[in-house]
Amino acid sequence: xxxxxxxxxxxxxxxxxxxxxxxxxxxxxxxxxxxxxxxxxxxxxxxxxxxxxxxxxxxxxxxxxxxxxxxxxxxxxxxxxxxxxxxxxxxxxxxxxxxxxxxxxxxxxxxxxxxxxxxxxxxxxxxxxxxxxxxxxxxxxxxxxxxxxxxxxxxxxxxxxxxx
Numbered sequence: 001x002x003x004x005x006x007x008x009x010x011x012x013x014x015x016x017x018x019x020x021x022x023x024x025x026x027x028x029x030x031x032x033x034x035x036x037x038x039x040x041x042x043x044x045x046x047x048x049x050x051x052x053x054x055x056x057x058x059x060x061x062x063x064x065x066x067x068x069x070x071x072x073x074x075x076x077x078x079x080x081x082x083x084x085x086x087x088x089x090x091x092x093x094x095x096x097x098x099x100x101x102x103x104x105x106x107x108x109x110x111x112x113x114x115x116x117x118x119x120x121x122x123x124x125x126x127x128x129x130x131x132x133x134x135x136x137x138x139x140x141x142x143x144x145x146x147x148x149x150x151x152x153x154x155x156x157x158x159x160x161x162x163x164x
Contacts, residue, residue, distance in 0.1 A: 001108045002028040006100050006133070007079050009071070011113035011146035016082045018111050018144045029087040031079045032103050033072045034096040097132035107139045113146045120154030 003026040005015045019029060076089040092099040104110045112134075115127040125145075126134065134141055 001026045002030070002106065003109045003111065004030045004032055004100075004104050004107045004139075005079075006103075006110065006112040007031055007033045007075060008096075008113065008115065009075060011115065012075060012079050013082060014113050014144045014146040015111045016079050018142055020083065022111075022142060023109055026109075029083065029085065030090055030103070030107075031076055031083070031087050032090045032092065032100065033076055034092045034094065034099045035072055036096055037093050097129040097136075100129075100133050101136045101138065104133075104137050104139050109140050109142060110137050111142045111144065113144050118146065118150070120150050121152070122154070122156055 001023060003019055003023045005012075005019050007015055016031075019026065023029075072091050076091065080087055080089060090103065092103065100110070100112070110133070112130055114125045115130045117124040123131075126143075130143075134143060
């Protein structure tokens with residue numbers, strides 16, 4: 001069984017725990033992290049446009065890229081340690097939602113955490129990236145709460161009755 005766990009800063013422990021709880025017999029676990037190059041691109045652009053073009057060694061975009069790479073490596077190492085079993089670690093770059101969907105091709109299960117408003121139940125608990133992945137994943141999806149789920153009292157009220 002091939003399981004992909006999409007790991008994002010702040011919610012990755014819940015995904016790793018879900019793999020351990022719901023797919024303990026998986027023989028191929030992939031811990032996936034996606035870095036968006038647009039973040040460092042902002043630093044490069046700001047430097048080129050505003051801070052001067054003659055000092056390439058001072059480009060903050062370079063430092064942002066290096067910092068992002070170190071952070072992703074540390075996150076994947078921590079996740080592998082928490083999983084406590086065999087896994088592969090994959091770092092991809094690009095639009096997160098598209099990279100996750102592409103990585104899930106051929107998988108038996110994709111695990112991801114809610115990334116929106118987690119204070120109440122409902123569709124707003126999914127941000128745009130997770131919504132895209134849930135809607136387009138080419139395999140079954142296990143969607144987890146990064147912390148205990150909100151109380152059922154947070155459900156929105158039912159729609160008013162329809163009268164003809």
